[in-house]
Amino acid sequence: MASIAIYSVKGGVGKTTFATNLAWCAAHNSSRATLLWDLDPANGSGFLLGIDPKKKRSAQSVFERTHAAQKLVRRTDYENLDLLPADESIRTLDRQFDRIGKRKRFVKLVEGLAKDYDRILFDCPPVLNETSAQVIRASDLVIVPLPPSPLSSRAFDLVVEEVRGSGKGHPPILPVLSMVDMRRTLHREAREANPKWPVVPQASAIEQCAVERKPVGAFAPRSPGARAFAQLWTAIERKLAKA
Numbered sequence: 001m002a003s004i005a006i007y008s009v010k011g012g013v014g015k016t017t018f019a020t021n022l023a024w025c026a027a028h029n030s031s032r033a034t035l036l037w038d039l040d041p042a043n044g045s046g047f048l049l050g051i052d053p054k055k056k057r058s059a060q061s062v063f064e065r066t067h068a069a070q071k072l073v074r075r076t077d078y079e080n081l082d083l084l085p086a087d088e089s090i091r092t093l094d095r096q097f098d099r100i101g102k103r104k105r106f107v108k109l110v111e112g113l114a115k116d117y118d119r120i121l122f123d124c125p126p127v128l129n130e131t132s133a134q135v136i137r138a139s140d141l142v143i144v145p146l147p148p149s150p151l152s153s154r155a156f157d158l159v160v161e162e163v164r165g166s167g168k169g170h171p172p173i174l175p176v177l178s179m180v181d182m183r184r185t186l187h188r189e190a191r192e193a194n195p196k197w198p199v200v201p202q203a204s205a206i207e208q209c210a211v212e213r214k215p216v217g218a219f220a221p222r223s224p225g226a227r228a229f230a231q232l233w234t235a236i237e238r239k240l241a242k243a
């Protein structure tokens, strides 16, 4: 099993879009048994997969260990792809972790899922606190979406610091230029400055994911957006194989 965090300290950079589309690629293109674990109380991943929250069990109970993670897992419309949804109850997840006082609680929860899945992806909230520290500790790779702007470069520096600070054997980081529009000078410059970073273009098909409530590969498989995520997923698998 390999675990992949889609993470940035900055909001609105494409984390949820990456997480759902990459999870779909893992399940569909690589036929991996895949779990997408939504850690953002806004429940964006569930929304993009067309799954509405159930009232009964709350996401918080998984972290308290009052419910097994497996009990909250939802099947999606896609073969090999499951979702562990988020809800309002994890709005103060960092404080919950602090109160529980176990630095490896999340690592242990992920280990408990390893026999059921080949790939687990985390859709992270834009935070720099105990939640991000726990998620990084449990990740084999950290993907950071970066729209080309000085603000997101700053956010990237913070992520690098946070990941490196998580200790020896910290996971590798893969920065990905996100929402790139090559007609714009700043975007072209960002591309030229970082020629090795993968790119996900600004694309109307990707934007449409939130309207269709489907991964882009499921409704526009030939679009540039779908192709970009497929290529990015291949690069991720290659990186995991090398690790």
Ligand SMILES: Nc1ncnc2c1ncn2[C@@H]1O[C@H](COP(=O)(O)OP(=O)(O)OP(=O)(O)O)[C@@H](O)[C@H]1O
Residues within 6 Å of the ligand: 010, 011, 012, 013, 014, 015, 016, 017, 018, 040, 044, 125, 126, 178, 179, 180, 200, 201, 202, 203, 204, 206, 207, 208, 210
């Ligand atoms: N490559 C893209 N092309 C066009 N629109 C995009 C692209 N990536 C993301 N978006 C749009 O940008 C917005 C923010 O994306 P998303 O919700 O994935 O970001 P996020 O980092 O998860 O945000 P948050 O920090 O609020 O969780 C959404 O409206 C999404 O549809």
Ligand SMILES: [Mg+2]
Residues within 6 Å of the ligand: 015, 016, 017, 040, 044, 124
């Ligand atoms: Mg999000």
